[in-house]
Amino acid sequence: MKYLKSSLLFALLLSIISTNAQEVNPDNQHLFNDFTYRQGNVYRTASGKPGPEYWQNAADYDINVSLDDQTNMISGDITIHYTNNSPETLDFVWLFLEQNRFTENSRGTLTTPIEGNRYNGDVEGGFKLTNISAKTKSGTSSKYIISDTRMQVFLDKPLAAKGGEVDIKMNFSFKVPVEGMDRMGRLNVAEGTIYAIAQWYPRVAVFDDVVGWNTDPYLGAGEFYCEYGTFNYQVTAPASLTVVGSGVLQNPNDVLTKTQQERFSQASKSDKTVYIIKPDEVGKPAAHTKNNGTLTWKYKMENTRDVAWAASKAFIWDAAKINLPDNKTALAQSVYPKESDGAMAWSRSTEFTKASIEFYSKTYFPYPYANAINVAASVGGMEYPGVSFCHYQSRDADLWDVTDHEFGHNWFPMIVGSNERRYPWMDEGFNTFVNNYSTEAFNNGEFPTTVNKPRNLNRYLTFENREGIDTYPDVANARNLAYTAYYKPAAGLFILREYILGAERFDNAFNSYIKTWAFKHPQPNDFFNHIENVAGEDLSWFWKGWFFGNGNIDLGVTDVTTQPGGSIITFENSGQIPMPVTFKVIYADNTSEIKKLPVEIWQRGNSWDYFLKSSKEVIRVEMDPDKMLPDVNILNDTWNK
Incomplete structure (x- = not known):
């Protein structure tokens, strides 16, 4: 081909541009572009894995407390052994004092609406702290500042990077609130008081490579972000109380009767529930090694981010074996008062706990703890490592749902x-998603699940005052939090698995994410990057559309025209979130077939013509025949001749 002179080439280009100017349409590339800074570094890779220099700090705890059931006071002492594995020196250490939420002038109290919400709490509590010190190899400091639910402990000299250690010690006490914001507290029943104890000790805030010190105050809806470590804790309580907690009981010979120890041995080998304390033994001498004075219950838990415990005179106690991968076992346990007993109530709690943990261990990642204890309390449902607090009046499907979820x-x-305080969808949403599959599997589907029906979300998705998944939990409207943190992100993962990627590709990526970030601190971008890299799919359009903002899905089929050799089917995207198109074609001879189009058809615009090669007459086209998408406009989902 001969080269044209530059002037002639320029004139030709102008002619082409002028001729076709009226045909240029804006494309949808902005919907497919990256939406955050997702490049990797030495700490977190672009493939969504911890980088070659990933680090996280560690906190080990020794805690000794006493429970006074006359004054409802907890008092004791704590030693926190904190290790700075970061690449920078630290001048101070931030701690959380979450019991300070229960004061009249706490930020959480002052930001609670007048009409109240789930996170109302008592206002006559808070920590009382004494004998505070921070000891390093170079010396000891007693300087600190308390600000609401945070405490800044200063060091005598900066804590060395990559291995510097400090021991932070103090005495503390607080009054156990009745209403602990539906996360902890106390409940009076016929046989005594049930103490559900959490957020009960000063604990280290997370220092990470993303924001440094994570010091967001504890307001209510936002939950927790904790470092991992080993916990040794002991609870001294009246001898008539049973104390259960996270981890492994270290002194069973001191606190359990010989009969109870024998029953534990039996339960550890039984797939059926075995009583440790029978209903007719509650409140009687047979339930305790002694009935005067106090007993000290000693527990230990390794590689955990938190511990919780419960105590009561009123506990019925039962247990059964949990079967884990690689022939390992754990023990499911339940403690509950007589008010909760019953064939369709808490007498099934251990059965539910066992089934739930066995499913998740087999499907996702082996359960790492020796015990799983379900506690009947005034708490609607709250989770801690190895311990759950669920409402004592729950029964039937409700008890399964809350037990399985927690x-x-x-x-x-x-x-x-x-980080639950900033990204609740990364725990509540993911958990709600996996709950769908455990519920489907339990007892041949004894209880129903709704996560697999994303169109149930449509009422919320068209709600004028809806909020996005990325809304901070303490900012979200109380009516919206269940959707922003639980249901919408769970539905998003369901759509990703069942409609976009398919089960095999999704499961490979999701399970890899769990294994890769086990006992570490992933951020949202780590999840996005890891799923994309393992599944082999650029999903920016999905993360942006579903997890950020308030856009909706509205796909439709507008026309079918007969052409030589087939038919042209015209689709439209009237929503703000592009999606692959799955549609069903029904022919005049009553045969049908399923067709799929990739999401990229929407990069060029909001209308797409598809040529269907078939000599058969098309009489109906149906979008999303399995109703997998929460399409907000069903009126344009079908075309009929």
Whole structure:
């Protein structure tokens, strides 16, 4: 081909541009572009894995407390052994004092609406602290500042990078609130008081490579972000109380009767529930090694981010074996008062706990703890490593749902240690998603699940005051939080698995994410990057559309025209979130077939013509025949001749 002179070439280009100017349409590339800074570094890779220089700090705890059931006071002492594995020196250490939420002038109290919400709490509590010190190799400091639910402990000299250690010690006490914001507290029943104890000790805030010190105050809806370590804790309580807690009981010979020890041995080998304390033994001498004075219950838990415990005179106690991968076992346990007993109530709690943990261990990642204890309390449902608090009046499907959900949290965020205070969807949403499959599997589908029906979300998705998944939990409207943190992100993962990627590709990526970030601190971009890299799919359009903002899905079929050799089917995208198109074609001879189009058809615009090669007459086209998408406009989902 001969080269044209530059002037002639320029004139030709102008002619082409002028001729076709009226045909240029804006494309949708902005919907497919990256939406955050997702490049990797030495700490977190672009493939969504911890980088070659990934680090996280560690906190080990020794805690000794006493429970006074006359004054409802907890008092004791704590030693926190903190290790700075970061590449920078630290001048101070931030701690959380979450019991300070229960004061009249706390930020959480002052930001609670007048009409109240789920996170109302008592206002006559808070920590009392004494004898505070921080000891390093170079010396000891007693300087500190308390600000609401945070405490800044200063060091005598900067704590060395990559291995510097400090021991922070103090005495503390607080009054156990009745209403602990539906996360902890106390409940009076006929046989005594049930103490559900959490957020009960000063604990280290997370220092990470993303924001440094994570010091967001504890307001209510936002949950927790914790470092991992070993906990040794002991609870001294009246001898008539049974104390259960996270981890492994270290002194069973001191606190359990010989009969109870024998029953534990039996339960550890039994797939059926075995009583440790029978209903007719509650409140009687047979339930305790002694009935005067006090007993000290000693527990230990390793590689955990938190511990919780419960105590009561009123507990019925039962247990059964949990079967784990590689021929390992753990023990499911339940404690509950007589008010909760019953064939369709808490007498099934251990059965539910066992089934839930066995499913998640087999499907996602082996349960890492020796015990899983379900506690009947005034708490609607709250999770801690190895311990769940569920409402004592729950029964039937409700008891299954809350038990399964709270123990599912052992995977998110106890194993995969995300930041709940900022990103609740990374634990509540992920957990709600996996709850769908455990519920389908339990007892041949004894109880129903709704996560697999994303169109149930449509009422919320068209709600004028809806909020996005990325809304901070303490900012989200109380009516919206269940959707922003639980249902919408769970539905998003369901759509990703069942409609976009398919089960095999999704499961490979999701399970790899869990394994890769077990006992570490992933951020949202780590999840996005890891899923994309393992599944082999650029999903920016999905993360942006579903997890950020308030856009909706609205795909439709507008026309079918007969052409030589087939038919042209015209589709439209009237929503803000592009999606692959799955549609069903029904022919005049009553045969049908399923066709799929990739999401990239929407990069060029909002209309797409598809040529269907078939000599058959098309009489109906139906979008999303399995109703997998929460399409907000069903009126344009079908075309009929």
